[in-house]
Amino acid sequence: MTYEVESKLMKAEEAIKKYVDDGSHIAMAGFAITRNSMALAHEIIRQRKRNLKVSMSIGDMALDIMVGSGAVNEVNYGGGSLDRLGPLVCVNKAIVEKKIKANEHSNFSMLMRFLGGALGLTFVPVKSMLYSDMVNDLMRKGEATEIKCPFTNEVYVALKTLNPDVALIHAQAADTDGNIYIYGPKFDIKEIVYASRKVIVSVEEIIPKERALRDLIFIPSYRVDAVVLAPFGAYPTNLYGYYYHDEEHIRSYAGLQCREDAVQKYVEEYITSVNTFEEFLKKTISSDKLLKLITLARRLM
C-alpha cells in the first residue's frame, strides 16, 4: 500500500537541493528559541548556499547561525533574540558591520507583508511603524512609503508585499495524506505558507490519517511541496508538546559572541562535519538528556 505523502516525502538534503538556490528568498516561521527550522537550516549551511535573502517576523537561532555561517546577505525581519539566553549575536554584528543588508520592521509589519503576498496584493497599509526610524529607512530603500486613505485621508505606511521563493516550516506532524498539523501557538505560519511559492515542511512524525482530526489540519497537503521527516528538527530550540529547548547548548552558542573563528568552529563541528541532522543529534545530545527535554515539554502541555 502506498500513501499520498510518499510522493513528496524526501530527505532534507534532497528538498534543499531541489528548492533552494544561491540567491533564493527564504521565509521562516521560528520565533526566538521555539520551532526553529533547524534541520533545514543546517542542510542549507551544509550545502553552502550563498547570497540568500531571509524574511521572517521574529528572528531566531536558525537565522542567526545562517547569518554567522555566511549564507545570508539580506534580512527582512521584525527584530529577534534568543529570549533571555542571549541576543542574535551574529545578526546584530552583521548589521552593525554592514555585512548584510538588514531591513528592520515591527513584528506585525512583517506579518502584513506576508499576508499581502498571500492575498496577491502588491502593497498593504498599516498603522505600525509610522514616524519611526524603521519606516524612514524602508522608505529610503523603496520598501515602504506613506499613503493616505482615499476615503478618510488618514495616514498609513504602505508596505511592499512579499512572495518568498520558499518557506521553511517545522511542524509537529504530517498525516499519511500529506496534511500538516501545528500544535500550540501558530505565529505567522499560515501567512508565510500562502505567501511563498514553494513550501518545505519538516515534521517530527507522520501519523495515519485515520488517527488525525480533519479539523486540526493547519496546512492542507496541496499547499506543501516537500515533507521532510526530521525528529527533533527544531533542536536545540523547543517544540510545543514534543521537547523543551536545550538551555545549555543555546547558552554556549550565544557565549561564542559570534567571534569569527568560534562560529566557524561551531559550524564545522555541528553542521559541516556531519552528513545529516540525525548525526548532529547523535553527536550533540545524550538520550538521557533528550528524554528529560521530552518529559518536560509533555508536562507543560
Added chain:
Amino acid sequence: MKYSKEELMVVTGAREIKDYDKVLVGIGLPMACAILAKLTHAPHSVIFFENGVVDPKSTDYGVGLADLKAWSGASYYTGTLEVMGYMLHGGKFDVGFVGVLEVDMYGNVNSTIVEVNGKPRHFTGSGGGNDIVSLARKIIVITRHEKRKIKEKVFYVTSPGYIGGRDRREVGLRGGDIVVITDMAVLKFNKNKGRMDVVSIHPGIKIEEVINNTGFPLEISSDVPTTPEPTEHELKVLREKVPATLYSKSL
C-alpha cells in the same frame, strides 16, 4: 509593611490595568503587573503574548515569550494575525507593556540600537514593541530611572511617542497615553509643556534625585504627589502568588 522598589513598580503597573482589560505583555516585570492585576482588582482581564498565546497561568515563566514554561496553562493558542492584527491593529487592546533601551522626553522609545563607547551596538529591535506603542490604548513603559535611559532624544526611534508634542491621534496613530513607570517616579505626557512630565514620585525618593537621574530638564513642584504605596493585600498576593523571578531581578 515594607516593600522593595520592584514591588512598588509591579503594584503601580498593575493599577493601570482595569477589570475586563485586554493586556498585551512580555515576560518580566510587565507580566508580574498583569498577573497581580488579575489576582486583585481585575479578575476578568485577559493576558496575551504577541505570538498567539492567550491567558497563560504558569508558576514559572522561564526565559521569555518562546519558553514553553511561559505558555503553560494557556486557555487558547492562536496566531500572530489574531493577536497583533485583529486585536491590536483593530484597536482592541486596552493596555500594552513594552521594554526599552531608552525613552525620551516625547515618549519615543528605542529598543533597537544604542551607542556604547561611541560605537553602535544592535539589540533586539522592535518585535511587537512598535506595534504596541503605535496601537494600544494605553502604553506602559517600564524602565530603570537613569540619565542614559531617560533622555532628551533617543538614538533611534523604534516606536514613536508624541509627535511634535501633539496628541497622537491627531497625527494618525491609534496608540493612546504613554505611562512611564521607573524605580523613582511615574511620568506622563503633559499637554501644556508638550513633553513627558513627572506625575508622582515614589515614597522616599527626593525631587533632586529624580531631576539628577533624568536626561532632560524637569521642573517638579514641591507639592508633587507621592505614588500611592502598595496595600497589604497587594503585597500579600504579589508575594504568595506571583513568581518572584518575573520581577525581582529585572532592574
